[in-house]
Each structure stands twice: as structure tokens, then as C-alpha cells.
Amino acid sequence: MKKTITALSILLVGIASYGFSQNKTITGTVTSAEDKQGLPGVTIRITGAKSGGAQTNVEGEYSIEVPQEVQSLTFSTMSYVSQDIAIGTKTKIDVVMVPDKKILEELVVMGYAVQSKKDVTSAVSTIKGDAIKDAPVQSFEQALAGKATGVNVTLPNGVLNNAPVIRVRGFNSITNSSYPLIILDGVPIFSQSAFANVPTNSAANNPLGDINPADIESIDILKDAAATAIYGSRAANGVMVITTKKGKSGGKVRVAYNSWLGVSQVYNMPEVLNAKQYMEIKNEARRNANLTDAYFPSFNADGSEVDTRWADVVYQTGVSTNNDISMSGATESTSYYLSLGYSDQNGFIRKNEFQRKSIRFNLDQQVLRRIKVGSLINYTSNFNSAPNTGSLPGEGFATGGLGRLAFVTAPNVAPRNPDGSYNITTTNSMGLSNNLSQTGFYNPQLILDKNIFTSSSDHLIASLFAEVEILKSLKFKTVYLVDNNKIEAISFLNPLHGDGFTNHGVANNISATLSKSGWTNHLNFQKTFAEKHSIMLLAGTEQLYSLSDAWGGSRQNVADDFFETYQGNFLTNNPPTTVNFQGENGFLSYFTSANYDLKKKYFLTASARRDGFSGLAEGNKFGNFWGTSVGWALSEEDFFKSMSLSNTINSVKLRASYGKVGNMGIPDFGSLSLYNSALYGDLNTITYAQAGNPTLKWETSTKSDLGLVVGFLKDRIQFEASYFNNNINGLVLNSPQAPSKGIPNNAILINVGSMYNKGLELSVQSTNINTSRFYWSSNTNFTTIKNEVTALADGNADIVGTTSTLERTNITRVGYSLGSIYAVRTAGVNPDNGQRIFLTKDGVKVQYSHVVPAGKSRWTYLDGTTAPAITASDAVVVGNALPKWYGGFNNTLKYKDKIDLNIGITFAGGYYVYNGSQAGMRDQRFWNNEVEVMERWTYAGQNTNIPRVVFGDNVSNGSSFPISENVERGDFVKLKNVSLGYTFEEKVFGKTGIKSLRVYAQVTNIYTLTKYSGPDPEVSTNGNSNLTPGVDRNTVPQATNYTFGLNLGL
């Protein structure tokens, strides 16, 4: 009975199944075409169905049950081409998935949308993250030199985490920053220019250093108005759009681990006199000044003569390590990227350290069928420590600046006395030992050992978004973005010696916050009609609120030499009022853009943006900006395709763009007239502190661009040329007022100046050799640029630029390049008497002798008659400080995909550098000199460029005012980096799971070919200053870095 019931049940079920479901089961394995491995997370659905279906498991196997009549299945997953497979009569279907080339195709992130590079009709340069991920740098922009046309990146000195100087198509402002707008995953983050209001100390802390370079997928630099107009009021300096990595390949987790170990050493140090030479020169100088000898040898404990190389005290061989690991993956609905990084770097300057711990989590998640949400979150904690290098902007003449102390301190005194104590005087200067006259400013050993400067940050950058698909072609996206940087800057000046001596120890602590939050909403419509008309429309609004805040305390006079921190015990508490600062500003914007192309042959784009800024006065708060471009893909035309030329040239595109963008950088309350509150003794005061200008407006930059992109031999050679012309008007200038008017700061901000940048960009990307064994590709880029100021304030009054407020080194004058070098001309040394010959403004020769008999003048004409003194007003424009041309030459060579060699060369030329350090290195006070001084004039008739040494002479060699003797051409070619790598074959790893391993060795800053006599012709003592570029004053040099590393992929 039981058996019958079972059999009947089975029969019934069988009939039921057969009758109602009529299903069939299909199984199989899905593999990837790349590595032949199984692909998990692949979705298999009935073709046409919108839901349901099955997914492959970890091995790539699947099993799906479908109705009998189903003819076809669709296999799909992220980053791979979807396939529709006909079932036929098969029950086992294995599928090979091919990666979606379109995803891997070059994409450019512009405005609030992503475009394919082929469709772009504006001037954009793209740098891939892989090109910079292994660079031994602290912030990613330090690795961009020579990689893109129109983008000039230089490192002003070797201090760790110091912001590089970046100019996109030249200077675009005079008083505002020329630094480009930096957008990280849609967040317009704070860059170095934000620190203008927030005080720090000698420890550089570049906010861009908080981004782990290994997280960067690509950097798109937008250069012309068509590309940047969508960013409106802040786009005049170009826009750098950084996109971080996202999970890609289907299902499987991709793990990448990168590690490098590096060693850095100072590079191109100037050679100074040794102890014997120093005494010889200085005593001779003393005698020439009718003084007695004052420099005598001192001795070590073992009796040998002291001969100190102060560079060895200040510089060291720095060792650094960098490690990062990332995990990423994607399925059809989720894509994620998680990375952790730890960088621990020691520079070539003693006690210069950089540590960064970073964590990033990027997530895209499909929540409902039409709603996607995501987050891109980066959190970094960093620590920067540096001694007072005298190399950050404003520090050039710091008494304790180690850059200068390293070459100026007398070599015949030792850092320590034979008994081990520091060699110092009781009057707070370098110890005299056996000398009778000053030997230095401070003892570098002591201040290096005992002074402390640190700056550490807690930095969160995040954007959270939700994207809603209203219709297939219409999407709405809302983004909330945040950039929160909390900085603590701590400094301690020791009580024994140096800057802290007079106050017997000073501790300064500053707490600063840079905080930005914003909300963007936009609608994006994208559709192709009739298979030939492609339209993209965008409209949106954005609001941004930024806050910068700093407060601090200062305590002096340590109660006991034991205390080294603010929290110790001090006898005086004296808060510095200049540290406290509160500022905030807001932006409100409306933007729209439209892109149209016809059959991918004709392209047209237009964008417009209306920005309001809180810092401008009522009635002037808003500005309108716009840009438009046209493009023509000549190679898509039928007539072109039929030409024989099309066999060699496979693509030709022409483009032109024009538009008007703006520059912000007006101070938060720049248009208001304000009173400060301070103290008069112990009474409070209110004082007139800012003469505001209610008519202040944006600076506007009108940009035109013409471009040509040609691909030869199936894109084996790609050539791109652009001509650009930027006209900047209404430059916001601090119009200098007559000091007798007593206007606060002797200046009022007005819109008055104008300037232009014109130039040509050329780049060639070629695959020179591509066989199965050898591969060689090279990328050459070359940019020429001409900058000229065409109008200034107050009847075109010159603007004099000063280095660290003490030396007038540059001038901005109508008809010349911005910040041209400004110096008194010299005409060598008079062979008859060894005196330096200066030229007056009108070119008349006047010579100088520092010591003359009573009643005689120091300044005489060449015939000996008295002449009026030469002063800084005899200075003329000596040359431009901006390079007239620059570029890079990068080569990649590979042997059988196993060995790779990369060589990078950068070059620049057509500019001058004011070598102020040389003025110091030839100064005839106690200062030590460069070895060239041994060539000084000593007998009548001698032809030399070093004048007679006279003790106390601070005029002949350029310390009193800049002289053209110290202005040199900066043209150079640098062998910037060479890296050699070896990639292990995959089969070596077998079943360990390791997919790829590359080990490499790399050297950066190898050799500089230049006539410039200082350490580095790319130096900039004044950092990113527009008015004072091209100055070398007491800066520390650069480092050569040797790194060994590996890239591991799992």
C-alpha cells in the first residue's frame, strides 16, 4: 500500500511538473577571457527579464532553471561585455566573458559628468595613477613634473611635504593664488593656498599630502575655458580633477600590496671654503679694511685642527619606507575599494620627518533598481616634523634658518668643545673658539638638537551621493561633501641658545581647523536620437561653506631647562594675538551645460555658471561665467576615409574653445571697512584696520584655445598641438597708496590689472617598437608660454616684490613678465683696483670700496671722482623669472613583459633665477664663502669676477641690494627619474594565489645639466608667490632618492 501511494505521488508530481512548469535546467561554468579562471558573481537571466535568475559561485559555476520555451540567456557582470547566448538544445553552456573595452577606454572626468576621451573637445591632460603610485614623494603633485603639457610643476626645495609650485598655463593672477582648483571625487578640497590665513611653523604640512598616491586612478587637468567654465569662479587657474580607484572586475576580490624602501641624500651642495682657506680670506679681508687679523685655528682634543663641514651637521642620509594595501571588487550591484597606507619618511635634512596613516573606503551600491548610493571616504592622520630650514615662504632671512647656517658658519670652529659642551658664546652666537670676531649666527648643532617644530593633522575628506534614475536617460544626483582638517602646530624654542634665548625658552601651540562642507544637486540627461544625434544636458546647483579658524597660546621663560613642551612650567604667559583668526565664506552656484555631437563627427559643447561669493559687497556678489567649444572629427568624414592618407593617419580631430572664467581668492571680508580691537597697555582699543572696497568684483579670465589631435598608424603615434591665449582682466590688486595717506597696510583692493598668457603646447605619444620581445613607447611634451602684464593700478605703478619682507628682488611692471627679476646691474670687477663696478639706472659706471680714508666717498666714478651712491632705485628689470618653455620626455621600455625600464627627463628654459644665496656666499662679513672666492682680486691688472675682499663689505656682493652678478640663467635638462623593474611570470606562483609580482629599483633627481651655479634651478624661496618667483635665498637643496620596492597583486 505504502509503495503504491509513493509511486502514485511521484507520478502525480511528475505529471504536475511536466504539465505545469515544463522547466529545464541549464548549468555550466563562466570564465574570464583574461586569466581563464572562473568568474564569481556573474548574473544569468532569461534574456529580457529584469530580475530573477541565478549567479555564479566562487568557482564560476552556475545552475539555472528556466521555462522550456526560453530561447536565450543573458550573462552579465561589472566590467565585462554582456552576452546573450542561445540555448538551443544544450543543457550545459560554458561562457567566456570578455572585459568591456569601453570601461577600460580612456575616460575623462569633467564637470559633473564623465566623458570618453575621444569625445572631448577641450584642452585636457590626463595622467594615470599608475604613473605616480611608486614615486618617493609625500604628496601626489610632487610627482607630476614633466608629465603633462601646459602644466608646470616644480619642487621649491627638499623639505618634506612642502607644497610644489604648480602653474597651469602660466600665472593667472597677481594677488590671488595661481594654484589650480583641486577636486577630489567631487570635493573641492583645501590646498596649500588655504594656509594663507592659518598660521603654521617650520614643519610644512601640505593638505594634499593627506591623499595616498596609491589610491589615485587618474588625474585630469582641465586647461581651457570650455572645460573649466563649469567650475566657474574658481577655474581661472585650471582645474585638477582627481578620481580615486573603484572596484572593477567581477566578483573576485583584487588585492594589491605596494611597498618601497628609500634612501635620500642631499644633491648638488655648493662647495664652501675649508678652515684654512676661510682664515686666509677673512684675515686678508681684515687687513684690507685696516683691521688686525681675527681668525685663528682652533683644535680638537687630539690636537688636530678643527675643520668643520657644517653641511654634514645639517644634512644626513634619510631612510624612508612606504607600505599600502588595497582590496577591491565588484558585482553587478556593488563595487568597493578599501585601502590602508602607512608612510614613514625621513628626509635628507636632519630631524625632517613625515608620517602618514591613511584609510580609504569607496563604495557604490545599487539600493533599488533605480537608486544607487555611494560613499568615497578618506581619513588621514599625519605627522610632520622639520627644523627651521629657512626655506618655507617668509623664512628666507630667519637668523636660525639652517639652509643659510649650513654654508655661512665659520669652518674653523667645532659644534662642540673638546669637553663635550656646545660651542656657544654667552651672547647667543656661535662660539668663537680662538677667533677674535664673530663666527656665526647660531650654533646649528644646538638648535637642531633642541628646537622642535611639528605639525600634525587629522583630515577627513568624504563625499556621499545618491543617484536616482528617473528615466533611463534622465538621472538625478545629490552629493554631500566634506573636507575637515584639524591641525595642531607645535613649536618649542630652547632657552639656551638661538631664537629662544632672549625669552629664555618659548613654546607656541596653535590649533587650527580648515573645514568645508557642501551640497550639490544636478540633473543629467543623456540620449542618442536616431543613432546619430547624441545629447547630454546637465543642470544643477551647489552651495559650499568654508570655515578657517585658528587659536593658539604662547608661553615664555621656562621655569626649568627640563621643560620642552607648552604644558610644562613657564614664568610668562603671553598669548600672541596674531595667531588668533576666524574666517568663513560661502559660495552659491547655479550651473548648466550641454554637449551635442552628430555621428561622432561634429561636436559642440556649452556651459555656464553663476557664482555668488559672500566676500563681495551687496549688489556685486554674483558673477557669470561661461565657455563653449566646437570639434570636428575630420577623420570620420567619408571624403577623408576614401583618401589614401587615411592609411597612415587614422584619426584627425580639430577643436576650438572660448570662454570666460573667474578667480576667487578675495579675502573672506575683503569688501568691508573694518576696525580691529587691540590693547593700549591694559586698555582696550578699536582701530581702523581695513579700507574696504564695496565695488570689488571677480577677476575674469577670457580663454581661447585651438587644438589639433592626430593619430598615425592606428594610433601608434598620437600627436596633439594646442594654442592658447588667456586674457586676464580686472585683476584684484592691492593698489599701493601713498604711505602719507596712512591707509591701513598702504593698500586698497581694487579690480584694475590685466595680464595675458599665450603659448603653444605640443605632445607626441608614440609606440616606437612593439614586437613580442621588445616594447618601447615614449611621451614627449613641450610647452611654450609668454606672460605679460598689460595694466596695473594707480597709473600702472610698479609693484615691487620682496623676499621674506627684507629683500626687494622682483618687480611687476607693465610690458614685462609678472614678477621679473629686478636688480642693480653690475659690470664685473675693475682690474686696476679690484672694486665692483655698478651701473646707475642710466648705465653710468660707478665703483665701490667699502673702506676709504676719512672724508672720501665709498662710491667713485672709474676716474676716481666722487659719485652719488648706488641704491636700490638704480635697479632695472634684468630678466623674466617664468620659464618661456618647459616639458618632459618620458620613455617606457619593456623586454618580453618581464623587464621594464622607465626613463623620465624634464627640462625648462628661457628664464632667470636670482641667486641670492650666492650674495650670502660671497659676503665679506664673518660669513663663510663659496670656493670661488679664492679667485678674489689681489693684484693690479687681475681679471676676475670676485672683488677685493674687504671685511664688513656687504655691498659689493649683493647683500645690501640685489645685483645682476647674482642673476643667472636657469635653463636646465634634468634626468629626473630612472626605474628598472622585473615582473615575475605568473606560473612561478602556482597555487599560492599570487597573481603578479613586480620588483623594482628607482632613482630620482639623478643629474641636472645647467649653467645655474646654485643647487637647483627650479628653486623658489617664495613658494607659489606670483610676485616673487625665481628667487634662491638661503634655501636647502634637493635630494637624490634611491628606492627599492615591490608591487604585489593577489
Place this chain on the structure above:
Amino acid sequence: MKTNKKITTALTAFSFILVLGFISCKKDILNLTPKTQIAEENAFDTPERVLAQVNGLYDALKSGNFLGGRYLVYNDIRAEEFLNRLTNGVTGLQTWSHTLTSSANEVENLWGAAYTAINRINVFLKGLNDHKDKVDPTLFTQYTAEAKFMRALCYYDLLTLYARPYTKDNGASPGLPLRLKAETTTANNDLARSSVKEVYNQILADLNEAENNLPLKYSSSSLDVTRAHRNTVIALKTRIYLSMGQYSDVVTQASKIVSASAPFQASSGVQHKLEASVATPFTNYTTTESVFSMPMTEGDPPGTQNQLGYYYNKPGVGNGEYSLNKVAGGILADTSWKATDARKVNFVEAVGTTTYFKKFNKPAPYTDYVPLIRYAEVLLNYAEAAAQTNDLTKAIALLKAVRNRSDAAYVFSPASIGTQADVIKTILIERRIELLGEGFRSNDLLRLGQPIPAKANVNAVQPTQAEYIWPIPNSELLANKLMTPN
């Protein structure tokens, strides 16, 4: 399909709601006001704010580049009493060695600080007038008087460095651009120099108006020293007239605040007198011997490298930028200045072979008040003017009052006080001793047409030389088309 449409509508609505919410949030983001600064339109809102503005005018004078320190230092180091030790261009090296150019920091910064103070005064006077209804009438006149006193002091101090002395040609030399109107815009950069005489006329007009409208005294001795009262103006007038060589006017003014006989003191207003010890006004800053000083506190110090103590006091206390010149001809070597004189005992200190000056005795942060007008100077002004107008008895009595205060046993030899010329000579030496380091030496040489003596390896400067006075700053020459250089 219906579901699709519903979803589409729902999502569209959702998006619009978001955008609407956004638009309503945005209003205040473009209207932000500073939290640490006060807007111009609120500066006269309350009587306390107006008083704070008056304090602010004094504070403008107190700039380290001007009367908070450097003005005094430059006037002393130009002359022969001090030797430069550290060859630092930032602490007056070029002033000391007479190698100043029109773009030197001293030249630019002092001019800038003084004129900033002048414009603040002018802006205040205009604002006070515009808000007359908000201020008590007595205070209105008083504040106006204080402002004008300060303006006169600024112009006088500028004349002593940037213009030829009045006594050279009765004030015919080029003086200064006379700014008397509030400047807040880019207009009016060009203004020609008025003559020295015209500037002095303005100074005296301001002081005469101020004298009648200032209170006789304030509520505390501290305010009596740090703010102007009637006697302050009179004291300054004695200095002004002395510089102009108008000796009888000096006598007229001085007799208002100096009693007819010893002990000399002011009989009305603040009772100025000499303290028993010369060291007292330099430790207790609010005695009546101090007529007008700039106050310094730990919370409001002079600023780096502006502090008098930093320049003169020995390293360890100050920075010893300058030491006293010991050679013959310098005041330290003067035989009449005895070692027992309280001014040597208290203010001069030898460290090894170097002699330092410690009149300003506070260590970092150097909270010594900066003495601008001291009663001893008034007595010496009176003495010199009396001698010049042949009232030798009065002159000698005043001279003895100052000398015997510090050196009670000293007796002037008959030769030193015999003739009118002798008396004047002795008074001038007494000035050099008593007022050493207080910023008088340069002007005392210039108003008498004497050369600036040589020191160390720096040559003397004759009155005919360009270096006798300071050059006009380069920035003024560039921006003010009507300005002429010196």
C-alpha cells in the same frame, strides 16, 4: 508600464523636494560677517567704543616702528654715543652707519607708521564729527583735543628726521605732505610737500587748540602718564619752540608748568616734579616726573626687535645690539660726569671691555614704558631758553636742579657757568647726560646746525651732506607724483 510611470513620477517628485529644500537652506550663506572685527558703521555706536577709538589712536603712536621704540633708538644711534655690535641690518645698522637709502626698512617703516597714526586721527576726527549726536559734548571737545595733540606730535617727529631743521632757513626747506583730511579711498595720492614752516604752523595751531580743551588731570596717575592732559601739551610746546630756536616762546610756555623757584614743579594740573632718584621714573612708570609715556605690558609688548631694552641692555637681559661709546668726545668720557652720579651708577654697566646701557632695565618681554616727555627735559628746555634770553640765574638754577638730583655733591666750576656761552655749553652737556637713550641727540645736533660726530669707522656727517637727514621713502616717491626726494 503603469508601475514604471509611478516610480518615475515618485522619483521626480523626490528630486524636486530635495532641490526645494536646498534652495530654502541657502539664504544666509552669502551674508557672513566677521567675528573678530567690527564693521565701520558700528564703530561709534556706544561711548565705550568711542573711548576705545581714542585709546586706539594712542596705540597707533605706540607702533614699534615709531614711538613704541624705534623712533627713540634711531635718533640716538645716528649720533656718536653708541657703537653697533652685531651688524644686523634689521636693527638699525644702516641708520648708525649713515648708509640709508630710500628703500631702507627704517625709512619706509617709520614714515608708514607715523602717517598711519595721522590718518587714523583724521578718520577719527571725521567720524566723531559725523556722530556728534552720539557723544557727550565735553567728551567731544576733549577727544578732539587729544587727537590733535597726537597729530601734532606725529608731524613734529617726522620733521626731525625727514626735513631740514627749522633753524637752518627759518623753515623755508621742503617739509612734509600735510595730510589733514580722512583718507579711506584710492583718491588723493598726490600731495606736494608743505614747507617746514607751514608744518610747524599747523603743529602749533593744533597744540594751541588742544591746550585749552584738555582736562587738567585724569582719574588715575596711570592715565595721567598715558593720555594727554593740559600740561602734556605745554611740555611738548617747550620742545617745539626750542627746535624752532624761538627761545622766548619756550620761556613763556615753560613758566606755565615750572614754578618760579626750586624745588621746581608744576603748580596747576598734574603736579610734575623731579623724583628724588633719577632711577625712579624708570621703574615706577606712573610718577609725575613722567609727563607722557607709552605703556608696555606683558599682554601688549613692544614687538620683536623694537624694544629699547633689547637694543641697549647687555646680552642675557637685552641683546646688546649697541654698546656705549667710550672714546674721548663721547658723553661717557666726559670728565664732569662723575662715577658717583646716579645716572652712571644706575644706567651704565661694564661687562668686560664693553659698556652697556641699562636705563631700560626690564628683561624679555621688555615691559619698560617708553618715555616720550619727561619733566627733566622740560627743565632743561627752560634752562637753555633762559640762557639764550640772558636769564642766566634761572638757567643755572634749573641746571643745578637736574644735576644735583643725581649728583648731590657736584659743584659747577665757575668756568663752566661763567658766560652765557659757557652756560649754554654746560646745559647742552647736561642734556646729553640726562636724556641719553631717550631719543634727543640727533635733533639737538640738527637744530643747532652741528655736524653729527664720527664714531668707530663711521665718518662724521656735515650739515650740508645729504645724509644729515633721512631720505624720503621710495614707496612715497612712487605713489605720490607731487612728492620730491630729499
